Amino acid sequence: MEPLLKVQGLSVNFSGLKALSDVTFDSFAGEVRAVIGPNGAGKTTLFNAISGYVPSTAGQIFFKGEPLHGLAPHDISVKGVRRTFQTGGLFPEMSALENVLAGLHVQIESGFFGIVLGLAEAREAEREGILRAKRLLDLMDLGAAAEQPVKDLSGGQQRMVEIVRTLATEPPLLLLDEPVVGLSPPMRDRMMDIIRRLAGEEGIGIMLIEHVIDLVMSGSDTIVVLSSGELIAEGTPEEVRQNREVLEAYLGHA
Numbered sequence: 001m002e003p004l005l006k007v008q009g010l011s012v013n014f015s016g017l018k019a020l021s022d023v024t025f026d027s028f029a030g031e032v033r034a035v036i037g038p039n040g041a042g043k044t045t046l047f048n049a050i051s052g053y054v055p056s057t058a059g060q061i062f063f064k065g066e067p068l069h070g071l072a073p074h075d076i077s078v079k080g081v082r083r084t085f086q087t088g089g090l091f092p093e094m095s096a097l098e099n100v101l102a103g104l105h106v107q108i109e110s111g112f113f114g115i116v117l118g119l120a121e122a123r124e125a126e127r128e129g130i131l132r133a134k135r136l137l138d139l140m141d142l143g144a145a146a147e148q149p150v151k152d153l154s155g156g157q158q159r160m161v162e163i164v165r166t167l168a169t170e171p172p173l174l175l176l177d178e179p180v181v182g183l184s185p186p187m188r189d190r191m192m193d194i195i196r197r198l199a200g201e202e203g204i205g206i207m208l209i210e211h212v213i214d215l216v217m218s219g220s221d222t223i224v225v226l227s228s229g230e231l232i233a234e235g236t237p238e239e240v241r242q243n244r245e246v247l248e249a250y251l252g253h254a
């Protein structure tokens with residue numbers, strides 16, 4: 001199978017600091033790939049480089065065979081690589097539903113619905129968007145909160161709205177930076193369940209940064225382990241669990 005994303009020899013330097021050094025891996029459609037490593041390992045920098053928010057110092061990034069390196073964040077997003085941020089960017093005065101729809105409208109505009117399709121079709125796409133948004137909010141127990149301004153929701157609920165907004169666009173590749181941080185354990189499980197279903201049923205490629213090792217082991221197909229900017233291990237949860245270097249560098253024992 002052709003990889004969805006190819007990262008080859010990627011390095012990112014910040015005025016002398018090697019945040020990423022020669023990182024190489026492939027990511028596939030339908031796969032949940034976790035990125036783990038200690039604080040400052042370069043996990044967020046990896047997402048920033050893939051999505052165009054920081055320039056790479058060396059190396060190449062290909063999405064469906066096309067180069068991404070050098071493109072602006074908006075152009076990378078339009079190509080279908082969507083991401084969430086470690087801290088959110090919701091519209092506080094807008095309702096949860098409106099926030100999710102705002103995410104979809106970006107897609108509707110860039111997806112040329114409004115221009116190429118007639119108004120009736122654009123409205124139909126919008127209706128479908130509303131249904132999809134409501135269904136996802138319901139799944140996350142946010143149905144009752146859908147009409148409330150986001151600023152009145154709890155931190156955990158806001159986090160879920162932000163992630164639902166990104167999930168609702170169903171892009172080919174999703175980069176989720178710590179998607180379940182701040183959620184209660186039941187909500188965490190439900191979020192991981194939705195993530196797994198988007199990969200399994202919709203064939204979306206998902207990369208997620210996660211610190212809770214149990215969730216990573218049970219919820220991902222493959223794991224990339226970063227330490228001080230270097231990829232020190234890659235493989236299935238079972239392979240990574242048995243990797244000596246990982247045990248020493250990351251889990252602190254061998």
Ligand SMILES: Nc1ncnc2c1ncn2[C@@H]1O[C@H](COP(=O)(O)OP(=O)(O)OP(=O)(O)O)[C@@H](O)[C@H]1O
Nearest residue numbers: 014017019037038039040041042043044045046054
């Ligand atoms: N824009 C930037 N400018 C300068 N240094 C940066 C920048 N972004 C990250 N760094 C540095 O690069 C290193 C990797 O940071 P990064 O945020 O990628 O780590 P991380 O693995 O996501 O950590 P955490 O688990 O704490 O989120 C750190 O030393 C950080 O201080």
Ligand SMILES: [Mg+2]
Nearest residue numbers: 043044045086
């Ligand atoms: Mg980070």
